[in-house]
Structure formats: C-alpha cells, structure tokens
Amino acid sequence: MNTSRIAARVRRIKPSPSTSAADRANELRRQGKSIVNLVVGEPDFDTPQHIRRAAAEAMDKGATRYTLMAGTVELRQAIVAKLTRENGLKYEMNEIIATSGAKSAIYNALAVTLEAGDEVIIPAPYWVSYPDMVLACEGAPVTVACPEANGFKLTPAQLEAAITPRTRWLLINSPSNPTGASYTAAEYRALADVLLKHPDVMVMTDDIYEHIRFDGQSTPHILAVEPALRDRTLVVNGVSKTYAMTGWRIGYAAGPRDLIVAMDTLLSQSTGNCCSISQAAAAAALNGDQSFVSESVAVYKQRRDRTLALINAIPGLSCATPPGAFYLYINCAGLIGKTTPSGKPLSEDGDVVMYLLESAGVATVAGTAYGLSPYFRLSIATSIEILEEGCTRIARAVAELR
Numbered sequence: 001m002n003t004s005r006i007a008a009r010v011r012r013i014k015p016s017p018s019t020s021a022a023d024r025a026n027e028l029r030r031q032g033k034s035i036v037n038l039v040v041g042e043p044d045f046d047t048p049q050h051i052r053r054a055a056a057e058a059m060d061k062g063a064t065r066y067t068l069m070a071g072t073v074e075l076r077q078a079i080v081a082k083l084t085r086e087n088g089l090k091y092e093m094n095e096i097i098a099t100s101g102a103k104s105a106i107y108n109a110l111a112v113t114l115e116a117g118d119e120v121i122i123p124a125p126y127w128v129s130y131p132d133m134v135l136a137c138e139g140a141p142v143t144v145a146c147p148e149a150n151g152f153k154l155t156p157a158q159l160e161a162a163i164t165p166r167t168r169w170l171l172i173n174s175p176s177n178p179t180g181a182s183y184t185a186a187e188y189r190a191l192a193d194v195l196l197k198h199p200d201v202m203v204m205t206d207d208i209y210e211h212i213r214f215d216g217q218s219t220p221h222i223l224a225v226e227p228a229l230r231d232r233t234l235v236v237n238g239v240s241k242t243y244a245m246t247g248w249r250i251g252y253a254a255g256p257r258d259l260i261v262a263m264d265t266l267l268s269q270s271t272g273n274c275c276s277i278s279q280a281a282a283a284a285a286l287n288g289d290q291s292f293v294s295e296s297v298a299v300y301k302q303r304r305d306r307t308l309a310l311i312n313a314i315p316g317l318s319c320a321t322p323p324g325a326f327y328l329y330i331n332c333a334g335l336i337g338k339t340t341p342s343g344k345p346l347s348e349d350g351d352v353v354m355y356l357l358e359s360a361g362v363a364t365v366a367g368t369a370y371g372l373s374p375y376f377r378l379s380i381a382t383s384i385e386i387l388e389e390g391c392t393r394i395a396r397a398v399a400e401l402r
C-alpha cells in the first residue's frame, strides 16, 4: 500500500488490540482449532424484548428518516431524565448530544477541543482506544501508571504531577475497562480538590460501566461530588453495556453548551445523526423497565466469582477482585521468566498471551494494550461453561511451564 497518502495523524494510530486479538482467535477457529474466546467486551445477552419491540414499532411508524443532529427530542428527554434519576445531574436537552456509541462521543469531544500537542491525562490501565483517539486528533496522550497496590486508581498527587500548561483533559473511566476499578465519592473529592486549582483542565467521564457493579454500591459521579466542575466536564455514557445494545450504536454526551454545539457541528459535517431506529430503542431502554440491568449484573457476578476463584487457584497468577465492569485483569508476574515446553522464554505479558492462545487455545488480551504490565485481560461476558473451560485450559498450560 502507498502509505505516503495516509495522513501522519492516522499513521500514528493502530487498530484496536482487542479487535485484533478477536480477529486472530476467529482466524484460528476457521483453521479448525478449538478456541475459547475470552477477548470480546460485549454482553452475551440479547437486547431485552421491550427494547427490540420499540425499534420495530418505530420503523413501522416511519421513524426511518434523518433526525435532529443532536438526537430526537424523545431520546434526549430520556437522557435528561436518566441523568437526574440515576446520577443526580441536571441537564437541559440542548446540553446533550446523541452519538453513534460512546466511542463516537469521546472521539468527537477530543476532535473539537485538541490543538496539536495538547495533552490528555489518561490513567493506566486504560481502555485501549483512549490514547489512539488522542493521537488521531493530534493530541499527546499522557498516561499515568496506576499500580495494583493503589487499586489501579489515580491518586491526587499523581494528578497534580501530571498537569502541565498544555493539559486539556483528564479522562476518567469508572468502573474501568480493564480493571473494574471504581472511584469512591471520597476519592473523587480529593481529585476534585486538585482540579479546582487548575481551572483550564476539562474532565471527561466515561460512565459506560456505571451499572455493572458487584459490590452493591451505586457508582458515584465526580460532578455530583463537586458541582463546580460542571462547566468543564463532559459526561459520556451509552446503552451498549447496560442494556446489551452494542450493535445498536447509541451513546451520548452531556456537557457545557459550547462543547455540545461544536460536537454537533462536526458530526453534522461528518457522520450526521445516529440511527433513527436505534434512537427509539435507546429511549425505550432508558425510560422502560430496568429489571434486565440487575438480572444481568447478578449473572455477571456469578461468573466473576467463579472465574476469579479458578484463576486465583493457578500458581503464578493472581487477580484482585474487580468491583465492576466485566473483565478480570490478571497479574501474570509469576509466569514471567518461565519457559514453554517448546523452549520459548516468557519475557513479557504478550508472550504469555501468545502461549495461552497457541498452546491452550484461549484468547485473551495482553496488558501492554492497556498500558500496565505484566497482566492479561479476560472478559467474563460469556457463559460460565466457557469460562470454566478457559480456566481449565489456562491451568493446564501454566502447569507445563518450566
């Protein structure tokens, strides 16, 4: 391919490592290998029936045309009501924009705010897309390692040290992909105290896993803790994870009007509004019966508990109990330095992941993708039988290391 015609800002980014890992697992499966795929971060449940029905009804009623760029009035009213009801946050409809997934909300917010070289503070481990989105917008990702000993969370001192005159955003994802780490209200208070000293730093909260919690706690919001941050905070969320709607592609952002208007303008000149039928479905999800949420979380919790016990019984592996999201971020420091039966040394987590894939047929994602090693991530958004099979295979493969 003629790479010189691809823009430098795009040549700096790479495909999502989780997508690449899933592609590799599917390729091996096509070759006839038995693969336990623990890569994908999407609910294995069907979208609840009342949501699907709302989509079908919307189609039948002719909701098949362009909508307002920011999203239908119906959907934005549902988002306003949701933010009040679940987060204690007050927004007007014109402070909200619906986007094609939370991913698009984050990307577009960065695209309308970053000048070349502007810095974005990203606590690591992070969701794989954040640094590449920043790079795609010509910004500079500033990753801050948040070790397991600190619960994989950013401390106020780390935040203070990372802020420079070029800092445009702090990105917060709680509960986090990949660790499930969740900030408490007290931890938010301490981070907010630092932010209050730096009025030019904006805060983007990615709340996509807010309801996937196993500790019986509700997820606090930094804005509810410190309302004075409101005019520089962008709240990002979506329906993908909470309502098993990854394919419908509806996310949203709520924030200061100037930011929402800029995103509206950029989206109006690029993708246009998000899918009209999906918007009707998302409104039904937010307004309708919420029992699916607690039912699915109960299932995730069983899977988390079972998988955690199996993983922590394997010598050389350990995993802290994640309070939320649907991943285990497994510490594999105990395997580094060992040798595979074919004589290959495991010198980093990427080697461990490759070994598990090739020798045991278990597909996971290496910690290097999330910015903190040596770890690997597995998704528990799959059946308990598949998780048990995966853990059995991992245990067998680990036992063969020397």
Ligand code: PMP
Binding pocket: 041, 100, 101, 102, 103, 104, 127, 173, 176, 177, 206, 208, 237, 238, 239, 240, 246, 249, 250, 251
């Ligand atoms: N944020 C995080 C932390 C995620 O893990 C994901 C999905 N993997 C997204 C955002 C994107 O979600 P959506 O489907 O709404 O684009």
